[in-house]
Amino acid sequence: MIIVMETGASKHDLSEVKKRIRELGYKPHVIHGATRNVIGAVGDERGKGVLQTLQSLPGVENVVPILKPFKLASKEVHPEPSEVEIVPGLSVGGDKFMVMAGPCSVESETQILESARAVKAAGATVLRGGAYKPRTSPYSFQGMEEEGLKLLAQAREETGLPVVTEVVNPRDVELVARYADVMQVGARNVQNFALLKMLGQLDKPILLKRGMATTIQEYLMSAEYILSEGNTKVILCERGIRTFETATRNTLDISAVPVLKSQTHLPVIIDPSHATGHAHLVAPMCYAAAAAGADGLIVEVHPCPEEAASDGPQSLRPEDFAAMMAKLQAFVEVAGKQF
Ligand code: PEP
Numbered sequence: 105m106i107i108v109m110e111t112g113a114s115k116h117d118l119s120e121v122k123k124r125i126r127e128l129g130y131k132p133h134v135i136h137g138a139t140r141n142v143i144g145a146v147g148d149e150r151g152k153g154v155l156q157t158l159q160s161l162p163g164v165e166n167v168v169p170i171l172k173p174f175k176l177a178s179k180e181v182h183p184e185p186s187e188v189e190i191v192p193g194l195s196v197g198g199d200k201f202m203v204m205a206g207p208c209s210v211e212s213e214t215q216i217l218e219s220a221r222a223v224k225a226a227g228a229t230v231l232r233g234g235a236y237k238p239r240t241s242p243y244s245f246q247g248m249e250e251e252g253l254k255l256l257a258q259a260r261e262e263t264g265l266p267v268v269t270e271v272v273n274p275r276d277v278e279l280v281a282r283y284a285d286v287m288q289v290g291a292r293n294v295q296n297f298a299l300l301k302m303l304g305q306l307d308k309p310i311l312l313k314r315g316m317a318t319t320i321q322e323y324l325m326s327a328e329y330i331l332s333e334g335n336t337k338v339i340l341c342e343r344g345i346r347t348f349e350t351a352t353r354n355t356l357d358i359s360a361v362p363v364l365k366s367q368t369h370l371p372v373i374i375d376p377s378h379a380t381g382h383a384h385l386v387a388p389m390c391y392a393a394a395a396a397g398a399d400g401l402i403v404e405v406h407p408c409p410e411e412a413a414s415d416g417p418q419s420l421r422p423e424d425f426a427a428m429m430a431k432l433q434a435f436v437e438v439a440g441k442q443f
Pocket residue numbers: 208234238289290291292313343375378
């Protein structure tokens with residue numbers, strides 16, 4: 105239910121309503137608006153009718169049901185686009201466009217430092233790099249694990265770029281959170297509800313990738329798992345879905361950008377690397393993402409793609425990344441955003 109407070113409602117009215125929501129067995133989530141506050145009351149769908157009684161409390165203007173199955177992710181509860189702060193002074197969403205870039209996997213000190221310097225010089229503001237890799241084959245490189253996290257921290261120290269890295273197993277959440285500025289949930293884990301619930305308890309941005317066979321509604325329900333635990337810092341990422349097409353690794357669902365934007369306030373970025381699987385297709389999809397109104401990109405860049413331990417064929421060389429970034433500017437501006 106959404107409890108819409110009156111424009112002149114006092115702080116005391118607000119806290120009384122929150123208290124009553126808790127007494128009824130629901131969780132209150134306050135969204136502070138420019139003119140009025142609203143409270144999303146979420147919890148067991150059965151018996152939610154009891155929340156209608158809040159209507160009679162002082163300061164309450166209206167109590168309305170949330171129609172979508174995803175509640176806190178919906179625009180009904182939060183009509184304005186959300187900005188997610190990565191580190192002070194750097195956020196994603198709103199009128200900003202952010203580029204995260206770096207190798208698929210952290211492989212060595214030289215490799216991650218070279219990548220970090222190159223992507224920073226080209227204008228990226230977040231460094232990516234996997235230390236735990238969810239590989240299709242158990243015989244493929246599985247990542248450097250904690251050693252990789254340490255190298256990411258070293259690259260952050262040197263360049264000042266915050267880092268995004270994937271957590272694959274709920275067991276590693278605490279460890280990865282010690283190093284990462286943004287925790288990535290990979291496509292294969294989009295419905296790992298135990299992992300999502302744990303990440304919901306952190307006060308850290310979560311980059312939640314869409315699964316390769318996840319509908320938009322299922323995807324937003326996964327975001328809801330994180331939000332319902334109290335973590336509001338969710339960034340969505342479309343990274344291609346499975347179709348019959350084999351010319352590309354996946355099919356980039358570019359329409360997911362406006363569809364998501366019509367249903368949720370959460371920022372939406374595009375991963376053109378996993379979506380296409382081929383380096384030469386990455387730049388056009390970056391431009392398409394910006395033109396479609398995405399809030400940013402996450403791009404794989406490797407100093408020497410032919411030697412990459414994972415995803416070499418889809419990784420851009422630093423010079424190709426820099427060329428893409430220079431051309432991207434115009435598309436970002438056309439979409440009314442700032443780089
Ligand atoms: C990755 O970012 O390297 C990755 C494994 O992505 P996805 O989960 O989208 O396949």
